[in-house]
Amino acid sequence: MTQKFMGIDSSTQSLSVTIIEQIDQGDKCFSKIIYECSLNFNEHFSHYGIKDGVLPDTAGTGEALSPPQMWVEALEAAFHKMKDDGVDLSSVQCIGTAGQQHGSVYLNSTASEALGGLSPTASLVEQLKGIYARANSPIWMDSSTSVECAEITEALGGPKAVCALTGSECFERFTGPQIRKFYKNDVSAYTKTFDICLVSSFIPSILSGKILPIDSGDGAGMNLMDITKKEWSYDALEATAPGLSSKLLPITASHSIAGTVSPFFSKKFGLHPDCKIIPGTGDNPSSLVGLGLVKTGVLGISLGTSDTLFAFLPQPVVDPTGQSHVYGSPTGHYMALLCFKNGSLAREAVKNQFALSWDNFSSCLSKAVPGNKSCIMLPFFDTEIVPRVLKAGVKKYGIDDSDAAQNVQAVIEAQMTSMAMHSEWMGLTPKQIYVTGGASANKQILQVMANVFNAEVLSQETTNASGLGSAVRAQHAVLKAAGQDVSFDELVSGYINTSEENITRPQAEAVAALKAFREIYRVKEREYLAGIQ
Numbered sequence: 001m002t003q004k005f006m007g008i009d010s011s012t013q014s015l016s017v018t019i020i021e022q023i024d025q026g027d028k029c030f031s032k033i034i035y036e037c038s039l040n041f042n043e044h045f046s047h048y049g050i051k052d053g054v055l056p057d058t059a060g061t062g063e064a065l066s067p068p069q070m071w072v073e074a075l076e077a078a079f080h081k082m083k084d085d086g087v088d089l090s091s092v093q094c095i096g097t098a099g100q101q102h103g104s105v106y107l108n109s110t111a112s113e114a115l116g117g118l119s120p121t122a123s124l125v126e127q128l129k130g131i132y133a134r135a136n137s138p139i140w141m142d143s144s145t146s147v148e149c150a151e152i153t154e155a156l157g158g159p160k161a162v163c164a165l166t167g168s169e170c171f172e173r174f175t176g177p178q179i180r181k182f183y184k185n186d187v188s189a190y191t192k193t194f195d196i197c198l199v200s201s202f203i204p205s206i207l208s209g210k211i212l213p214i215d216s217g218d219g220a221g222m223n224l225m226d227i228t229k230k231e232w233s234y235d236a237l238e239a240t241a242p243g244l245s246s247k248l249l250p251i252t253a254s255h256s257i258a259g260t261v262s263p264f265f266s267k268k269f270g271l272h273p274d275c276k277i278i279p280g281t282g283d284n285p286s287s288l289v290g291l292g293l294v295k296t297g298v299l300g301i302s303l304g305t306s307d308t309l310f311a312f313l314p315q316p317v318v319d320p321t322g323q324s325h326v327y328g329s330p331t332g333h334y335m336a337l338l339c340f341k342n343g344s345l346a347r348e349a350v351k352n353q354f355a356l357s358w359d360n361f362s363s364c365l366s367k368a369v370p371g372n373k374s375c376i377m378l379p380f381f382d383t384e385i386v387p388r389v390l391k392a393g394v395k396k397y398g399i400d401d402s403d404a405a406q407n408v409q410a411v412i413e414a415q416m417t418s419m420a421m422h423s424e425w426m427g428l429t430p431k432q433i434y435v436t437g438g439a440s441a442n443k444q445i446l447q448v449m450a451n452v453f454n455a456e457v458l459s460q461e462t463t464n465a466s467g468l469g470s471a472v473r474a475q476h477a478v479l480k481a482a483g484q485d486v487s488f489d490e491l492v493s494g495y496i497n498t499s500e501e502n503i504t505r506p507q508a509e510a511v512a513a514l515k516a517f518r519e520i521y522r523v524k525e526r527e528y529l530a531g532i533q
């Protein structure tokens with residue numbers, strides 16, 4: 001017997017779908033990816049005026065907004081694409097979703113009815129255009145809420161208190177400070193807001209035709225959830241904006257079943273009316289599952305629009321440096337995460353500056369002498385989250401601006417070194433790192449990673465662990481509801497390719513050179529940060 005499960009990942013620059021098939025053979029079952037597709041926002045939805053999924057920050061205030069209607073249009077377009085590609089959606093048992101973290105969608109009093117009454121004869125975009133109390137959604141790239149972060153921090157008793165309560169200090173992109181800014185700047189629109197969703201709860205709300213709760217994985221990225229109780233913290237809600245508790249549904253567990261697919265999707269695209277929907281989670285918690293990090297011992301790195309470094313935690317452990325976050329893991333446990341904003345866009349900036357192809361970019365790295373003769377780039381092409389840099393500006397030490405190879409090497413060595421350096425507090429010396437995200441297909445980048453971390457690096461057949469993780473979460477929820485006690489560990493074990501040719505091993509000489517490089521980088525970064533205080 002075969003069953004299918006779908007994962008949808010609504011990320012910054014694209015919306016992607018992953019379908020897995022479970023094949024039962026006697027008392028054993030195994031699963032594999034049978035379909036993937038991705039719709040890039042620049043390519044398909046530039047009519048929203050976005051670049052790389054985000055509206056231009058014309059005022060230069062550090063705001064990063066995206067139109068929620070673009071995500072709606074992308075969702076329907078993905079179903080049209082699956083239909084055109086001949087995917088049989090009738091055997092999909094359950095859909096799991098993931099979204100870029102922290103981004104919020106503000107719905108008015110008409111949203112519930114509009115979602116519940118969607119007609120298959122009209123488009124989603126047409127039918128949902130009136131449901132917003134705020135036209136554009138703040139997303140994780142936003143750095144405009146320092147004032148609100150300070151206000152919430154003070155009300156809650158200081159940075160350490162906020163971190164102990166919510167799992168993170170107040171960060172500009174987190175949803176709580178964003179809600180506070182919205183309330184302060186447009187109290188009338190805030191008052192008209194009936195429901196606040198995260199991107200990760202908005203997408204499954206459309207699929208199920210009813211507003212669904214936020215899960216504890218992504219809820220932890222708001223500075224609003226009590227991290228140990230996995231419930232809203234009323235102190236944090238009060239410190240953020242009046243009446244906020246009435247705009248949020250209670251937090252839910254990621255592995256519950258939240259509903260079934262709405263008639264819009266079953267009638268229009270042939271999904272079975274009993275196809276289940278589970279609560280959405282953040283793209284990083286979803287990647288944790290997709291990469292198989294359901295127990296300690298291995299580190300995960302995602303090289304996407306943001307670069308993130310994460311690890312499974314059985315219990316919440318707070319970062320003494322205040323730079324990392326504790327989020328919920330979809331397994332019911334926790335994860336530690338560091339987020340670097342200058343990920344793929346910084347790599348692309350260097351590639352574009354020297355008009356390189358990705359092949360040229362890689363060959364620059366393959367010829368590089370590790371440590372770049374101590375030439376250093378601090379790659380703050382945009383503002384940065386770790387370390388906190390609120391004004392963009394690339395700083396170069398000893399780098400020749402006309403030397404493409406030196407710049408390529410400098411940006412990659414800086415990114416990997418920064419990740420290793422800022423995760424030292426975790427005290428992990430991983431033997432293996434599992435990687436995902438678009439740039440995880442680049443072997444030369446993985447070689448630098450292996451050398452900087454002195455660890456083996458393994459990738460997957462898919463570069464979208466978040467979509468895969470959501471499909472696996474859907475599978476787990478259905479098996480659990482049917483009384484089959486299959487562990488996440490069993491479900492995820494087959495997706496990492498452990499064959500010899502997929503392992504990028506550290507090279508002893510390069511490891512030593514990059515260890516020395518890390519100390520020089522540490523000094524330069526400290527000096528730079530001291531200079532911008």
Ligand code: XUL
Pocket residue numbers: 011012099100101102140173221282283284306307308337339
């Ligand atoms: C994590 C974060 C980013 C977004 C990108 O805290 O801000 O990784 O989730 O999608």
